[in-house]
Amino acid sequence: MVFRHTSAAMPSELETAMESLIKVFHRYATNVGKERFALSRRQLKDLMENELSTxxxxxxxxxxxxxxxxxxxxxxxxxxxxxxxxxxxxxxxIACEHCYQNKMKMGKK
Ligand SMILES: [Ca+2]
Known part of the structure; x- marks a missing residue:
């Protein structure tokens, strides 16, 4: 697989979302050895409280x-x-998408 990185091009909405996922993960994760980054229970808790509060x-x-x-x-x-x-x-x-679909259905009635 080839990843081409062109800094001049604007990333798409989905690409931005993917980048955000990576950035958020690394904001909380620490190096747990052998170039591996991961979240402890405490870090997962902080991430969920700050980033998934809604x-x-x-x-x-x-x-x-x-x-x-x-x-x-x-x-x-x-x-x-x-x-x-x-x-x-x-x-x-997936759970949110189900809610979104339900809202769309409700809106159409
Ligand atoms: Ca694990």
Whole structure:
């Protein structure tokens, strides 16, 4: 796969969203060795509180972070790496897209 990076071209909306995902992850993640960056439970909690506050407003349960952490940490190493983090974003996006569809349907009535 070839990634061409042309600084002159404006990134598209989707490309900007992808870049944002990477930037947000690295704002909270730390190097956990061997050039691997990942989130600890505390870092995941901070990220969710600061970056997903609107979507996770209903999550008042303090055990929710532990549950989410457990669900995300698919290789059970105690950290959430970028791949595992993306699955959270994908899951939330799918849930939001369902809400979006419902709103569209309601709007058409
Ligand atoms: Ca992991």
């Amino acid at each position: 979507f996770l407003q209903s999550q008042k349960d303090p055990a929710a972070v532990d549950k989410i952490m457990k669900d995300l940490d698919s290789n059970c190493d105690g950290h959430v790496d970028f791949e595992e983090f993306v699955s959270l974003v994908v899951g939330l996006s």
